[in-house]
Every structure is written in C-alpha cells, then in structure tokens.
Amino acid sequence: MAAPNSRITSPQQRSILAKLISKEVVAVTPLNRELAGGDARDDEGEIMGWLEGRERGSVVFVSFGSEYFLSKEEMEEMARGLELASEEVGFVWVVRFPGGDGETESLVEALPEGFLERTEDRGMVVQGWAPQAKILMHPSIGGFVSHCGWSSALEAIVFGVPIIAMPMHLDQPLNSKLVADLGIGVEVQREDGRFRGEDVAKAIKQVVVQEEGEQVRRRAKELSARIRERREEETSVVMKKLERLFGEEQLLILARL
16 A cells, blocks of 8 residues: 555554555655646636746745635735735735635625736736646746645645745644744734734745745755655655566556556
8 A cells, every 4th residue: 555655654653554454555755636637727828828927936826725715804915915025026816715616706896906907017816726736836936825735735845835824724723833843934924813914925025035035945945855856766666566566567557557
C-alpha cells in the first residue's frame, strides 16, 4: 500500500498502519491532482495569459477554497488590502458566492465601488473557478493568500510558494500555525477575529517583495526542492516494489492501460 507522506509522517506510524492492514506500507510525497491534463476552460486561458505578462514573483494568488465565502465586510477589507498592496504586488483573486455556478450576485455589487476600474492594470478578479495548481506553479506567482485548507497548503508547499495565511475554521488555524512554524509563510493579523485591509497589504508586501520576507521566500523554495527530491526517491522505491509484485512485463502492460 502506498500512503501519502503528508499524513503518515513517521516510520512508527507506517509500522502501525502495516500491522493494522497486514500489508507493507510505502510512504510517498503528495502528488498533485490538477496537473494530469484535461480540457482547458476558456477562462483558464485568459488567466494564464494575464500571468504571462507579469514579472517573476510579482503576483499573489488569492483564494479561500470552495467551502468558505467572505462576508460583505470581509470582501471590502480584502479588496482594500489588495488595492493597497497592488502598488508593488499584482493579484489574481478568485471570488466565489454561495450560489455556485448559478450564482446571481455580481462582482460589481460585491466589491467596493470603483475597485475593478482602479486596479484593472494591476490585478485580475475571477468569479467562481480558477486552475489553482497551474496558477501556483506559474513563475509570476510570488505568494498565496489562502485560508490554509490542507490541500491548498500542500499545493503551495509543493510549488514553493510562500503563504499569506488567513485561516477561517476547522483545521485551518492549525495548518496556519504549521506554515508559520515551517517558516514558509505568515498569518495576517486580526483584531477581535476581524482582519483589516491594511494588515492584509502589510503581510502581502512583507512576504512577496520586502527584505523582511526574504527568508520566508527562500525557505519555501528549499522545502519544495526537498519534497521533489523525496518524491523521485520514493517513486523509485514504489516502482521497484510493484515490479517485484507484478513482474516487469506485467507492469509495462498495466502502465499502458
């Protein structure tokens, strides 16, 4: 059995799991789920095209996942923070409303008056969906403003993107603490549970462009490189074990299926 190394973190855990299921357990690093291909959507091309025109590490990607929706007040503060930071850092902001694909609320209604016009040369607001993994791996991305859901945090770590953490609920505060402990991001400060635009802008600029965040940026790249190295090593181990199980010829047949 191949187990994701993000959850099975020690030899002791692998040993316990192996005894429970009476099978050998091999740990593998996280494999990204969005890079396998598939048909691109029209808006995907627009987003990636916009990123192509930006300097390396000069843009933040902003997304809070598919299960959390910012309140009107939070939307306004986030917009203010991005606008304040956009003098130095561009942005791609994914905005979702509770209605899903059939949502009726418009960006113009949800965002501060004039925000889209004032930031049109410095940022891009996307409603509903965006190819998160492809965006995070783009060289123009220098930071990820995230709720710190586990999958999102892992993607940022794999691609070496430092995190501007804004945890909301569930396991997200713990994930945010892990990000800070690893030295690959910072958490936006809050007052009485609320965040202000000024603090959002401060964290973004610190992580993406300021000298104060240089160590965070370097640490994120180093951790990504270590994960990629381990992935290659662990993949080799898994393939050798599969070859022992199935034989080289049978394994080649399975690979073609």
